[in-house]
Amino acid sequence: MPELPEVEVTRLGITRALTGARISAVSVHSSKLRAMVPAGLPQLLCGRTIASVQRRGKYLILECPNGSLLLHLGMTGHLRLVSAATAPGPHDHFDLVLDSGLVLRLNDYRRFGSIHWTSENPMQHQLLRKIGPEPLTAAFNTEYLYRLSRNRKVAIQRFIMDSAVVAGIGNIYAAESLFRCRMLPDTLAGSLTEAQCKALVDAVKETLTVSIATGSSSMDFTRAEEKLAYFPQELYVYGRERKPCRKCMAPIQRGRLGNRSTFFCTHCQS
Structure with a gap:
């Protein structure tokens, strides 16, 4: 997607x-x-x-x-x-x-x-005016995320997937960002400390930046393909259920948050 x-x-x-x-x-x-x-x-x-x-x-x-x-x-x-x-x-x-x-x-x-x-x-436009800040801009920062997450009893992965909170982060990059900052996807948003908010903001920016750089160097939009596909990436957790973690070799776990799958490493994320 x-x-x-x-x-x-x-x-x-x-x-x-x-x-x-x-x-x-x-x-x-x-x-x-x-x-x-x-x-x-x-x-x-x-x-x-x-x-x-x-x-x-x-x-x-x-x-x-x-x-x-x-x-x-x-x-x-x-x-x-x-x-x-x-x-x-x-x-x-x-x-x-x-x-x-x-x-x-x-x-x-x-x-x-x-x-x-x-x-x-x-x-x-009605489809755009309520979208939250772009994650790669200065508007998405520690202070913003900490303030918005107070008293929110929702899993942090679902929280950052809310387009009213931050723009454009779906299931894949939410899971990957949480792995980078060593945070479990079902952690309650309202429980995050300022330090954890900073770690998550930094992880989101790093994850997206690396992904865009990977795609920009490999995608050719004039190339004819029988089956269209986006650029391949070496994801840490998403879609890797039961495969070894790329950092600790423990098996990647799959869970559910609402009606969406989530992927995580219980050893690296806690």
Whole structure:
């Protein structure tokens, strides 16, 4: 599932081709995604120039003079830059055709992604305005996390996965961050000391930074692939149930928090 690093790597990978590019056509191959694709997008976008490609949380924002296109990749969505001569496949739902001859194509076999349009400030859109601070900015710091976590009787992994607390951290990077700071995922958020909040903030920033650097060096968004996949990573705990911990060799455990799986090492995290 695309989380903040995957979305940021996507932004970095498509920005050069899109910024300053003129949109010559828009094709909606399937309008029924997680939400219906807005009607009239071709008329709104054709002939417009893309001023910038931004990200807020897990949303990509393509800013044009008359408004902004918001893209969410859902659980299985990918964006690719392909030639206009490349025919869309069965899971390709949306094409943004550029004057350069490239097409920005959305592939999403489960259709949990979504496309939105706003003519107002995109950061004030209902989907974005309540998102918490970006984790790689100074706004996400020890003081902020400590203050927000007071009296919260919720597991810390679920707490930092709340987009109103901090932007873009899903199950994978929450589990990996907690491993880095040696904290069990079911630790109550309200029980954290300031020192633990600092350790967690630092771990989140380190985990995301390393992941983005890994993806930026390996992903090519113009490469044709039969099966689209995000960049491979050497994760410490996520998805590694019963495999040896990369640090202590104890078997990685799998648990449940609400309706989500969590992974941890009982020896390294306490």
